Amino acid sequence: MKLDRRKVLLVAERDFRDAAGDFRLALAMAGLAAVVPVGVGFAIRALVVFGGGLTDLVQRVSIVGAFFVVFLPASYSLVLALESFVGERERATLEVLLSTPLREAEIYAGKVASVLGIALVLCFGALFVYCAVTFPGLGYFPLGILVSLGVSTICQVAAMVAGAVIVSANARTMRAANVMASFIILPMSVVLQVEAGLILVGRGELLWGFAAAMAVGAFILLRMGLRGFSREALLSRETGGRDRLRGALRAVAAAFRNAPSGPALLRARAGPILSALAAFPLGAVLGYLAAGLLPAGIARPLVAGVRSAGAPSDPASAALGIFGHDLFAVILAGALAAVTVGLTGYLLTAVPGAVLGYLAAASSWGLALTGILPAALVEIPIAAIAGGLAIHIGATVIHMEREGGWTRRLLAAEAELAKALLWLAPLILLGAILKAYLG
């Protein structure tokens, strides 16, 4: 992908100046980025003075404070990123920008760089102010955790900005972009709460794991944006899209009709199916290893639950229950695959594998395997096929092309799983009967 760095910087510089040129917005952002850290910093110092000194709890709260003051400016980046394309579209400046010899990648990268630059300057500015107010004279400076916080902030902001720019490029109005931003805000707020919780329980070093996960997420989103950004799609949408509901229903019907089935499907999706299958032994190993780590208070009810589920009093109703459960699991995995980027596909095989491994650790591999046979001979391939199709759905979600067609490809992937259920469901029933009567 050709990218002229000077042109990227040209686009970024203009966008940066545009944001900074709005004095009310600039003042609000800079003011909050400075005032909030000062307030939080003084609150921490007050805790030290009036709350019994620099206790372990105060130390942890001081890190959560840093976390808070860094995230606040990061949230502005979301607003700026959402505005990047859809704002230009609403102000009718987009066509002019797109009519220049700038390449798609240069426009996209310039817009991302501008928002990222503003957000990171504010984030690190706020962190600097916070540190300057909070820590001097305390005899405590958590450098390691602050560095991990800084790195994880860069990755989080990059992921948020990249995601928001994709939303902006795909929305027709700012209102629609704001609604679609929930898909970024909600997962990010969960991540932040977990991170804050980890800091409070004294496991701040795990922030590095989040930083790595966010870096992967940012990379995927940036790649999606660069690959999927197309001036053709941006301009076409302005006039396209008549009778969308009927079009969507027709697309679903066509996707279902054209989806491969049986051996053709297995051949076409061999890669994801095999990777789903590979998650089963991996899950078994993890389950086996986890047996030694899980506290007995958690492990005993889990094992008891699994054993009682496998020993029903009435085989017919048990078979029906198992069938309903397994079918629901497959449908749920497919439905959630789009929002979990295919993770649920791996879980379909990894979780049974983990339970098997755990039981093996609690008893023996021989006993555990005997317990799941012969139903597993049917159930595991079914889980691998359904899991593979769910992984394919996830892969479709993160794959964008310049020519567009993201919705059509996603519908086609979902249709493959739906069509496969027509012959997977009887097999699930067979597995359930085997488990209920022979398991």
Add this chain to the structure above:
Amino acid sequence: MLEVLQVAKRYGEVWAVREITVRVAAATCLVLLGQNGAGKTTALRCMAGLLEPTSGRVRVGGVDSREDPDAVRAQVGLVPEVPGLYERMSARSYLDYFGRVYGLDRPTRDRRIGELLDLFGLSAAADRWLGTYSKGMRQKVALIRATMHRPRLVLADEPTSALDPDSARVAWSYLEGLRREGSALVVCTHDMEEADALAGEIGIMAGGLLLAAGDRERLIRAAGLKKHRQVIERPTLEEVYLAIIGKRTESEARPA
């Protein structure tokens, strides 16, 4: 300079442009006339390398827009119907930005921006934010922006719709100057008088179709005016246009 060969463009199920073919040589002008929704803007976007035709080919200066759209856009200056200016930039910095985008060096940018702001009477307001400009001033800035790099092909969508008669005269005279210097022009307008004065060739579009294209005599023949009227004076362009559009409306209304 510009070759549009059997170009069609479809948005979903709607054909905005249906297999139009036009050729515009260097230093000539094609004026596109047509009602709103006739497909003129989509046709211009295809010519500008902004949209890829669903079928057919667009070549600008021998470069195919499918093979190298960036090179096509570098040769084109597009004046959209809505000026689309960055409101928190001054006219000077706005034009300087686009001059940099088009790869003009600093002395050239400064000279061209100064000349054109003078020509359009905007020098005194050059350092004011564009958000404070009137509609006509904005349209002038858009025209300067699109042509400051001396494009080989100028595509203008209603370039004088918001201008007062005096400013419109300056704008048309400027476009005519560009044409004389060798640029090919494609202009969409509803101003028949100006179209008549400017155009070497005129194309009439309706429903995505190019109903007729050619010089005035050819259009008169296409309209069938010579057959029906024994007139001494030439029919006006407006009469020709209405006759051609009217013929199409009649043929659409006729039961199959």
